[in-house]
Amino acid sequence: MKTIYLDNAGTTQMSPEVKKAMLPFFDEEYGNASSLHFLGQKARERLEEARADIAKCLNCLPEEIFFTSGGSESDNWAITSACREGERKGKKHIITSAFEHHAVLNTVKRFEREGFRVTYLPVYENGIVKVEDLQNALTDDTALVTIMFANNEIGTIQPIEEIGKICKEKGVLFHCDAVQAVGHVEVDLQKLPVDMLSISAHKFHGPKGVGVLFKRKGKRIESFILGGTQEMNKRAGTENVAGCVGMAVALKEACKNLKENNEHEKRLRDKLFDELSKIPHSRINGDRINRLPNNFNMSFEGIEGEGLILLLSDSGICSSSGSACTSGSLDPSHVLLSIGLIHDVAHGSLRLTLSRFTTEEEIDFTIKEVKRIVEYLRSFSPLWKDYEKGVKKHVI
């Protein structure tokens, strides 16, 4: 059976070039980048090259790039540092959005338990925060604003440039979780007034276990992982040279072909929307236009997402859902609830996320399979049957 991978917001397949670039560091160039001998110095050179390459792709300075273990660590670090600094200055207010990734939400909640006030900005039906809500929420004791670039479930893109400008005017630190955006849409750090930005390599065909926290020069950051003097004395731990090199290659590839990849993904994604919107009692989750080019998210009333995911998987298609059963709890995804979906509709959601490797043939097959499986699951759904028979006016 052919694998059709449409879960690229979860993780991506590593690009062959990335793998090739990483391999020597496991057994030949295995030096510790902090060692003085030639093997260590060679590793150091490659690490700094990787840092410079990443900085160039993002249009920032190499010394603004701090390597981490991934997106979650970057988010934890940025928020923790900003809150500790705020605490020292007597500023104990955080502004975030209702549908952030759990790496942000759960870190913010830790400070909420410790006495911080938190404003969770609403994201409305289209899944986009309103700049005026941010303006109204800002106070003199706001220590941090942390808003994601693009949502991981529905792909909606936030007005980061405007948010950054407001924060800059007010002198409030602004962190942006850009894990879903970097490598997929243009992120130019000269244009974007953000102070800190989180990145994860495996979301753009790089390796797992490596990421970056961008921290603008002149802004303070407190160490998060204590130990040696690595990463400009800010993040201890022997450098993951293979991972950092792999990340740099992946980002260079992604940025070089950004426009073509975008067009390719968007065309196929729109085909999914157009075709699957023909299924009666379905809805698109999140703004259709202002979203990542590779993100598809829809709900089909009268069915539960887990069954759909498992049957798609039987056909070789990898997808995901925001239903309760797929989250391991009894509540559906907080993202779908935040855009106003009632539980019953959120249970029947399907997320398909494409990549530059996705083909038209795969999309055509997926459209056929989704239609078939939704119809099949509805054929023995009591909700759907009652609607069909006219016992109830609505499916939900």
Place this chain on the structure above:
Amino acid sequence: MLYNEKVMDHFRNPRNVGEIEDADGVGEVGNAKCGDIMKMWIKVDKEKMIIEDVKFMTFGCGSAIATSSIATEMIKGQPVEKALELSNKAVVEALGGLPAYKLHCSVLAEEAVKAAVKDFYDKNGIEYDKEKFKPGFHGGEEEVS
């Protein structure tokens, strides 16, 4: 694997799917908010008091579909009184286990059977021991792995 082969088999090929037009008892349990609704129809041989036929429809996850399917298999051809003794524990055991956070689906299957039988009793004016229809009669959501 999330589910074992037996659960996957009942999910992929659910038994006794559909509805019975002239059913003697119908039971519906669960709610859409929680993501599970089970509806069960039974046809009873009133002389022998045996469940002749049973059908179900389920809105829910893989384990909700699998537990409904196996529950119908377990009560089909059985005396009505015996069907009432079907416990969520027996359903889980018959499936060879379910992940802990999916055990509530098996409780729903037990409740769907009881609801259908209760409907049959009520419609036919048959006296019954109300204790048997109280939630948790069989020990409720027992941990079975």
